[in-house]
Amino acid sequence: MGILDIRHVSLSFGGVTALREVSFSVEPGDLYAIIGPNGAGKTSLLNCISGFYRPDRGEIMYEGTELTKLRPDRIAKMGIARTFQNVELFSNMNVIDNMLLGRHNFFSGGFLRNGFLGYLAQEETEHRRKVEEVIDFLEMEQWRNHLVANLPYGVQKRVELGRALAQEPKLLLLDEPMTGMNVEETEDIARFVLDVHEELGTPIIMIEHDMGVVMDISKRVCVLNFGERIAEGTPREVQGNPEVQKAYLGDEYEASMEKERDI
Amino acid sequence: MREDTIPHMFLGKVKKYGDRVALREKDFGVWQEISWNEYCRHVRHFCLGMVEMGLSKDDHVSIFGENEPEWLYADLATQSVGAVAVGVYPTNPAQEAKYVIGHSESIFVVCDDQEQVDKVLEVRDELPLLKRIIVTDMKGLRRYTDPMIISFEAVEEIGRKVEEKDPDKYYRIVDELRPENVAIMVYTSGTTGPPKGAMLSHYNVMQFLPSQSQVLPQYDTDEIVSYLPLCHVAERMMSVFLPLYSGATVNFAESVDTVNRDMAEIFPTFFLAVPRIWEKMMAGIIIKMKDATWLKRKAYEFSLPIGEEISEKRLNGEPIPLSLRIKHGLCYLLLFRHLKKELGLLRARVALSGAAPIAPEVLQFFHSLGVGVVEGWGMTEETGIGTCNRPGDIKLGTVGKPIPGVQAKIAEDGEILLKCEHVFVGYWKDPEATARTVQDGWLYTGDVGELDDEGRLKITDRKKEIIITSGGKNIAPSEIENHLKCSPYINEAIVIGDGRKYLTALIQIEYDNVAKWAQERGLAYTTFKSLSQNPDVYEMIKSEVNKANRDFAQVETVKKFRLLEKELDHDDDELTATLKLRRKTVYKRFGDIIEEMYGKA
Numbered sequence: 001m002g003i004l005d006i007r008h009v010s011l012s013f014g015g016v017t018a019l020r021e022v023s024f025s026v027e028p029g030d031l032y033a034i035i036g037p038n039g040a041g042k043t044s045l046l047n048c049i050s051g052f053y054r055p056d057r058g059e060i061m062y063e064g065t066e067l068t069k070l071r072p073d074r075i076a077k078m079g080i081a082r083t084f085q086n087v088e089l090f091s092n093m094n095v096i097d098n099m100l101l102g103r104h105n106f107f108s109g110g111f112l113r114n115g116f117l118g119y120l121a122q123e124e125t126e127h128r129r130k131v132e133e134v135i136d137f138l139e140m141e142q143w144r145n146h147l148v149a150n151l152p153y154g155v156q157k158r159v160e161l162g163r164a165l166a167q168e169p170k171l172l173l174l175d176e177p178m179t180g181m182n183v184e185e186t187e188d189i190a191r192f193v194l195d196v197h198e199e200l201g202t203p204i205i206m207i208e209h210d211m212g213v214v215m216d217i218s219k220r221v222c223v224l225n226f227g228e229r230i231a232e233g234t235p236r237e238v239q240g241n242p243e244v245q246k247a248y249l250g251d252e253y254e255a256s257m258e259k260e261r262d263i
Numbered sequence: 264m265r266e267d268t269i270p271h272m273f274l275g276k277v278k279k280y281g282d283r284v285a286l287r288e289k290d291f292g293v294w295q296e297i298s299w300n301e302y303c304r305h306v307r308h309f310c311l312g313m314v315e316m317g318l319s320k321d322d323h324v325s326i327f328g329e330n331e332p333e334w335l336y337a338d339l340a341t342q343s344v345g346a347v348a349v350g351v352y353p354t355n356p357a358q359e360a361k362y363v364i365g366h367s368e369s370i371f372v373v374c375d376d377q378e379q380v381d382k383v384l385e386v387r388d389e390l391p392l393l394k395r396i397i398v399t400d401m402k403g404l405r406r407y408t409d410p411m412i413i414s415f416e417a418v419e420e421i422g423r424k425v426e427e428k429d430p431d432k433y434y435r436i437v438d439e440l441r442p443e444n445v446a447i448m449v450y451t452s453g454t455t456g457p458p459k460g461a462m463l464s465h466y467n468v469m470q471f472l473p474s475q476s477q478v479l480p481q482y483d484t485d486e487i488v489s490y491l492p493l494c495h496v497a498e499r500m501m502s503v504f505l506p507l508y509s510g511a512t513v514n515f516a517e518s519v520d521t522v523n524r525d526m527a528e529i530f531p532t533f534f535l536a537v538p539r540i541w542e543k544m545m546a547g548i549i550i551k552m553k554d555a556t557w558l559k560r561k562a563y564e565f566s567l568p569i570g571e572e573i574s575e576k577r578l579n580g581e582p583i584p585l586s587l588r589i590k591h592g593l594c595y596l597l598l599f600r601h602l603k604k605e606l607g608l609l610r611a612r613v614a615l616s617g618a619a620p621i622a623p624e625v626l627q628f629f630h631s632l633g634v635g636v637v638e639g640w641g642m643t644e645e646t647g648i649g650t651c652n653r654p655g656d657i658k659l660g661t662v663g664k665p666i667p668g669v670q671a672k673i674a675e676d677g678e679i680l681l682k683c684e685h686v687f688v689g690y691w692k693d694p695e696a697t698a699r700t701v702q703d704g705w706l707y708t709g710d711v712g713e714l715d716d717e718g719r720l721k722i723t724d725r726k727k728e729i730i731i732t733s734g735g736k737n738i739a740p741s742e743i744e745n746h747l748k749c750s751p752y753i754n755e756a757i758v759i760g761d762g763r764k765y766l767t768a769l770i771q772i773e774y775d776n777v778a779k780w781a782q783e784r785g786l787a788y789t790t791f792k793s794l795s796q797n798p799d800v801y802e803m804i805k806s807e808v809n810k811a812n813r814d815f816a817q818v819e820t821v822k823k824f825r826l827l828e829k830e831l832d833h834d835d836d837e838l839t840a841t842l843k844l845r846r847k848t849v850y851k852r853f854g855d856i857i858e859e860m861y862g863k864a
Contacts, residue, residue, distance in 0.1 A: 132291035137402075142520035144292065195403050 002027045003203055004049070004171060009058035011044055011227075018044040019055070020227045026171070030203045031193075033214045033235075036224035037247060042207045043085060045224070046173050049205070050082050051075040062171070077105050079170030083160045083177060085207075091149035095140065095159050096131060098148055102166030103127040134165045137199075138192055154185035161192065165200075172196065174206040178213055186210060190217055215239065223247065267442045268465040270343040273507050274437070277303040280483070280510055286332050289517040289525060297332055305332070305419065307433040310340035312422030313371065314436065316395060320345035323367045323448070327351040327360060327383070328375025330489045330515055333399040333415055335503055337373040338493075342446045342465075343437050349448045349460070350494025352840030353379065354833055359840070361386035363450050367460055367691065370394045373415070377403040380412065387411070442466040448691055449496045449643045452839035454725075454846070460691035461643045463496075470684040471500070471646040472508040474668040478651050479613050479637075483510030485533045486610075490515075490522045495841060496643045497618050501535045526607025533613045538621035538745070539842060541636065544606055545628050546751035550776050566594035570631030578630065578657055599633050608634050615639055617648060619843065620722060622745035623659040630659075638662050640722060642708055644700060645669075646685040649708075650720045661719040671720060672705075678726055679712050680705040711739075728846065730761045736818045738766065743811075743819060750807040751776050755831055757849055758821065759857055767860040768824040769853055770804060771795075771831055777803075795826040823860045827853070 002025035011019040019041045026032050034042050047053040049060055051072035060067040067075055081102070089098050108123065135141060138158055148156060157177060164172060177193065178186045190213050196202055197217075208214050214221060215235040223231040223238055225247040231238050238244055264278075265271040276285075277299045286297040318324065324341040326334055326348060341348040349367045351360050353375070360382050364372055370392055374380045376399070383396055398404060399415040425432060446465045450458040489502035502513045511533065516525040536544075552563045573591045576583050603609045614636045616626070621638055629636045640662035641648035650671065652663035665671045669683040686706045689697035700707050711729060712722040723729070724739035731737055740758040747756040747768065754773040760766035772795055781788055781800065788794040804826060812820040831837040836848050850857065 129291060132293070136291055139518070141289075141292075141517045142524075191403065198405055199402060 002030070003063060004205075005059075005061040006045075006049075007059050007061070009045070009048060009055045009060065011041075011048060011053060011055045017227050019048070021058070022224070022227070022229050023058075024222050024229065024232055026203055026205060028203055029197075029201060030205075031197050031217060031219045032203070032205045033218035033221045034205065034207045034224060035209070035211070035214055035221060035238075039226075040224040041227040042224055043175055044227075046082065046175055046205070046207060049075075050080060050173060076167070079168070080173065081164035081167040081169035081171075082173035083157070083164050083175055085175040085179065087153070087156045087160055089148045089156060089160055089163070092147060094145050094147055095135075095143050095151075095162075096128075096145065098159055099131045099134060099163050099166045100127060102163035103130060105167065130168070131162075131166050134162045137165070137195070138162050154181045154188075157181070157185075157189065158192070161189070165196065169202055172202050172204045174204060174208075176207050176209060178208060178210050186213065193217060265438075267469060268342075268437075268440045268444070269446055269468055269504065269507065270339060270437045270440060272469070273306070273339055274303070274434075276507055276510055283510075284512050285506075286335070287512060287514045287529075288332055289515065289521075292517075294514070294528075302332075302336075305336040306339045306343065307426060308419040308422035309336050309415070310343045310422065310436070311425040311433055312418035312420070313340060314344060315421050315425055316371075316418065318344055318346055318371065320439070320444075322346040323349055323369040325349045325351050325364045325367060325369040325372040326493075327353065327355075327364070327372055327379045328399065329353050329519065330491075330493050330498075330502070331375060331399065332515060333373070333375070334493050335513075337397075337415075338447070338503060343433065343440070345436075345440050345444050347445050347448050347462070349450070350492070350499070351450075352492050352494050354492075354840050355382075356834055357382040357385040361389055362457060363460075364393065365390050366457075367448060367450075368392050371397055373397045373399070376400040380404060380407075384409070440465065442469065445688055447499065449494065449499070451643055452841045452843055454839055454843050459693055459696060461496075462688040462691055463646055464688050467646045467685040467687060468504055470668070472504060474666050474683075474685075475500070475505070475648060475651075476508065478653055478666045479533075479615065479639075481505055481509035481511050481533055481613070485509065485511035485612070486514060486529055486531050487511055487533050488514045488516060488522070488526055488529055488531045488607075490519070490525075491535065491537065492840065495618065496647055497535060497641075500647045501533075523607065527604065528607075530607060530610040532610050534608065534611045535615045535617065537618045537841070538616055538625065539619070541616055541621060541625050541629065542748055545625055545749075546773060546776060548602060548606075549751045550779065562598050566598045567631055569594050570599065570633065571627070574627070574630035574633075578659065595633065602632055603634060606634075613637070613654065615651075617641065618841065620724075620741050620745060622742075622749050624746070624749045626659050640710075640720065642681075642706070644687045644708075645681055645683060645706055646687065649681050649683070658717075658719055661715065661721045663720065664718050665720070671714065673712070673714055674707075676726075677711040677713070677723070679708045679710050679720065679722070681708060682706065730758070730766070732760050732766070732818065733762055733764050734818065738819055743815065743821065744768075746811045746814060747808065747821070750804075750811070752780065752804060752807055755827075755844075757844060757846070759850070759860075763861060765822040766818075766820065767857065768808070768821045769827055769849070769856065770808075770824050771827045772800065772804065774830070791830060792828045795828050801826060825853075825856050825860060 004026040007023050009019055009022045036042055048055050051070055055068055143151060143155055177189050194217050197204055221235050221238045222229060223244050230243050231241045264275055266275055280299040282298045282300055284296045285299040285302045287294045324346055326337050338348045351363045372383055374396060380396055380398055396412045397415055397418055401414045442465045444465055445462045446468060448460045448462050450460050487502055491498035493499055506513050514529045516522045552560055569590050573587055611634055614634050616636050617639045626636050635654055637652040637654055637657055639648040639651035649669050650662045650665045669681060672680050674680055682705050709726050710722050711724055711726045712720055714720055724741050728740055729737055730740050743758045744756040747753050752773055753770055755771035757769040758766055774791055786797055786799055788797055808821055808824055833840060837845055
């Protein structure tokens, strides 16, 4: 049994089936990639784990707790942090404040207690220190006091990763962390994801389109197509799987394969 | 107590200052203080650790990383053993790093992070003498199981254990040192040919420090920000050796990208920058003022001439009328104070420009703002600056008088010769080059220049770079180039004309500023290349070139120029690690464009 077990999860919106009987499990120390064509149900699956969607059937077990009935904030409190496909930051706040929000779950006082000046200053110092560690980790010193809205997209994605890390997650969900980035930014983020995985030992579930990155850094890969799991294994195994090739490259590829066989 | 070697001087200061702050490093957003005692403890432990791992006298240790306290610990620890510390530019690509590490025969290399380690591992097979790679920041390296890699902390831990058993061992090792031992080796940047390792002894450094301090005194209340590469002799003096002599506090910027902000938090009182940085600061202010609100712009336009007037009077030693003083005081409150604050130079008591020639216009600009930048000149081969303008005795366009203990004379062919106690020991493994450089005790600097009646030195150019046109005129290209670079839109200029009828130039635009200029005019561009090909940009640069041409005689004007379609880069071998031009590479790479300007397409 892994840290996260997904068992026979199905989800549909009206008549459209987003996920059908999907099962897999994530081990401690895993860097687990979910790939698949557009509309395969990858983000839906992530949303099920973090509690934004409630699956129609099946269960999601996290350290012995069933998640499907819990609210997203409860799930976040249990140590599951995530980033979003389209950056979801407070764009008129600076980097530090956005990251401090990631510490929200650790603040002991509520809204009112926090409102009293100085009352929780000591606590805030500790949180700030933690945020600074993340800033150091992600090498973001030069943007510390910048408004998020003024930062390049690649940096915004890094801020979002930083906010997730500020939650000191026990499980990290990344939804397409490299989308919309140039080669250099992609390399940077790939290195940070690896650093998180190796330095902090956090298990990671990552959705990603950039095959090069997926094949390079992930330990195991799960392939979804039309809401169904069609393959799972090491990057090499998955790459060699004919069904995956078909899903990704379509009939054209199959035709060319046949042609080759004819020759 | 002895004071004749660098480690002895260091131990003297540790004794004197004890728990006072010696270094500051910004870590996790907070300035962390390191006292002299802690500084010493790190040096001792690291030194003993390296000795335990096999370092002995006359070995070499390369230090390959950005500025951080560990750089200094490694530097002093190596010297304490009588071994030689060699700096490698952190921007060096693997092959250039290999040259320095291999040529110096280093047995250890101290790297600051994974990036440098990867470069060393890439060329390790060609470095047979290298025994260990010591790393300060192990982030991303945990999965490397290479037995050669060891963390900085682990080495200190080994040393700590040694010291527990034998507390006096470090001091015994240091006492073996003789002043004539080589302390550091500084690789020259190598604008022509491969870099050469200039060996500097403890004696050299110990002679140099007091004589520089007589001209530019540094006190134990001074604050320094260390951000230029430490492998360069100027920065090494500034943030390692001078503070050991004076007791000043050295602050390490958080990262290369945050230097500006960190400066504004520290407000250094003793500040060294290279011309490129002064030029950038100046361009920054000019551009900012173009963008500013009407009121601010007017304030700037009103204040700057007053600043110019007062600084000119000061430089010439003329009396300053009261009315001007009052006006200037107003301008200071209105504008100059804020600009100085913005630049982080509010408290700068000594501001120095060195390592390359700077255009007098740039200096003038800063003098007008009230930052009295003084220009110094020197060579790696004589341990730092040789001549310098003194604060209060400045003549723009000259590099000042020789510092105490230095004699200067001009050879028949115009080359500047120096004689002093801190002329280097020689080039490592290159006695021929040493013999060529030092003859009869005179150091042949390779720079051409003249001495005026007051004994001030004026540098014309590097001897090798003087252009002789086909008309027989001797022209100093760097003077014209620096003049061009005063424009906020020109980042780099290369003047060509050796053996030609007239001068031409290759110009690299200052991307950020030109991009802004283009945006304001709604010009479409996508990349550096498309921007530099834009005909409007060409016309704009043309007017900047014409402006610069006005200050030169007819033969010295740039007749044609082309904009470079790519930025010159250290990685592409066009610049040295200190961002100096490698002319030969540039001439070769852009040969077609150059020929085209002379009508031979």
